[in-house]
Amino acid sequence: MKIGSIELGNTPVCLAPMAGTSSVTYRGICVEQGASYGPTELVSARSLAYGSLERSFRYMQISPSTEKVTAIQLFGFEPSDFEEAVKIICNDDRLKDVDIIDINMGCPVAKVVKTGAGSALMNEPDTAFRIVESTVRTAEAYGKTVTVKTRIGFCEFSPASVEFARGLAASGASMVCVHGRTAKQMYGGVADWNAIRKMRDAVVSEGAKFFSNGDVKDEDSARRILDITEADGIMVGRAAMGDPWIFARIRATLDGKPAPSDPSVREKCDMLMRELKGTVSCIGETTGVKEMRSVMPHYLKGLRGATGVKVELCRATTVKEVEGILKGFCDTWI
Numbered sequence: 001m002k003i004g005s006i007e008l009g010n011t012p013v014c015l016a017p018m019a020g021t022s023s024v025t026y027r028g029i030c031v032e033q034g035a036s037y038g039p040t041e042l043v044s045a046r047s048l049a050y051g052s053l054e055r056s057f058r059y060m061q062i063s064p065s066t067e068k069v070t071a072i073q074l075f076g077f078e079p080s081d082f083e084e085a086v087k088i089i090c091n092d093d094r095l096k097d098v099d100i101i102d103i104n105m106g107c108p109v110a111k112v113v114k115t116g117a118g119s120a121l122m123n124e125p126d127t128a129f130r131i132v133e134s135t136v137r138t139a140e141a142y143g144k145t146v147t148v149k150t151r152i153g154f155c156e157f158s159p160a161s162v163e164f165a166r167g168l169a170a171s172g173a174s175m176v177c178v179h180g181r182t183a184k185q186m187y188g189g190v191a192d193w194n195a196i197r198k199m200r201d202a203v204v205s206e207g208a209k210f211f212s213n214g215d216v217k218d219e220d221s222a223r224r225i226l227d228i229t230e231a232d233g234i235m236v237g238r239a240a241m242g243d244p245w246i247f248a249r250i251r252a253t254l255d256g257k258p259a260p261s262d263p264s265v266r267e268k269c270d271m272l273m274r275e276l277k278g279t280v281s282c283i284g285e286t287t288g289v290k291e292m293r294s295v296m297p298h299y300l301k302g303l304r305g306a307t308g309v310k311v312e313l314c315r316a317t318t319v320k321e322v323e324g325i326l327k328g329f330c331d332t333w334i
């Protein structure tokens with residue numbers, strides 16, 4: 001399966017972009033476990049266009065050697081900002097090898113929506129299509145592929161949602177990924193895979209690839225979303241927090257291979273430490289440990305005796321402290 005000229009193999013299974021989770025370290029770990037790729041979290045096209053590359057850079061770091069396929073996600077409301085942002089990315093030595101520019105048209109957060117960006121673009125299809133056209137025109141000159149991530153609607157799923165998806169593909173997006181919730185739902189309720197399926201047909205009829213997203217929690221739900229939506233690939237979000245092994249399990253199921261064995265408690269703690277140390281090496285110890293506070297407890301979900309440990313992890317300030325907390329926890333399991 002290819003998106004533009006990028007070969008992704010059979011039925012790609014990707015890490016969904018998640019602010020605070022999709023660090024370059026974690027994306028590399030997920031790819032090692034079988035994820036096809038994962039975009040960065042959303043980065044403001046306007047900030048880049050207005051000269052704030054260094055301030056945004058920590059969210060945009062890519063590692064072609066560990067990620068294999070790299071994607072930077074941009075959000076914004078003005079086509080010219082996207083053009084400028086793509087030029088800045090493609091002329092920066094640290095970022096110019098990126099493969100995909102992904103456009104965010106699904107973020108429901110008020111701070112983003114009130115500027116006319118993210119999911120607000122579903123209410124302004126003409127602007128959305130001009131953004132895709134401008135981004136594709138600029139990105140193509142640098143040999144980059146453009147994709148879009150959106151939702152099934154702003155307030156509700158309707159025929160307009162289907163036409164929106166069709167328009168994104170007709171404007172030049174090589175792949176459209178649809179999260180099966182409306183912006184109004186944020187992350188609540190249940191993802192509507194039947195609505196996704198209707199948007200899929202419109203996208204595919206324009207010759208673009210289609211990914212579905214929302215409520216893939218395990219191998220079984222991965223199989224079912226693919227059956228219902230007939231997508232070319234899927235993105236896994238929250239279920240991948242603290243569980244990079246989910247990609248190996250889903251991959252094995254889709255490839256008809258035996259399920260890999262579950263990681264031990266020790267392996268979970270070691271992976272947590274690996275993600276923490278990688279994050280700290282990118283953004284420093286104080287910020288790195290602080291940012292990992294929301295991620296670390298996920299590694300211990302469902303484990304007996306982990307409740308108090310999770311609270312301790314959320315208060316940790318140094319790598320050494322985290323190491324000590326995890327050592328104490330692992331020792332109780334031996």
Ligand SMILES: Cc1cc2nc3c(=O)[nH]c(=O)nc-3n(C[C@H](O)[C@H](O)[C@H](O)COP(=O)(O)O)c2cc1C
Pocket residue numbers: 016017018019020040041042073104106107149179187213214215216235236237238239
């Ligand atoms: C904490 C968090 C941060 C997110 N950040 C982004 C983001 O930066 N860009 C984006 O397109 N989607 C973002 N999302 C949405 C996810 O990519 C995904 O669409 C959503 O979580 C549904 O998938 P899931 O049910 O597998 O979690 C975020 C979701 C969460 C929970």
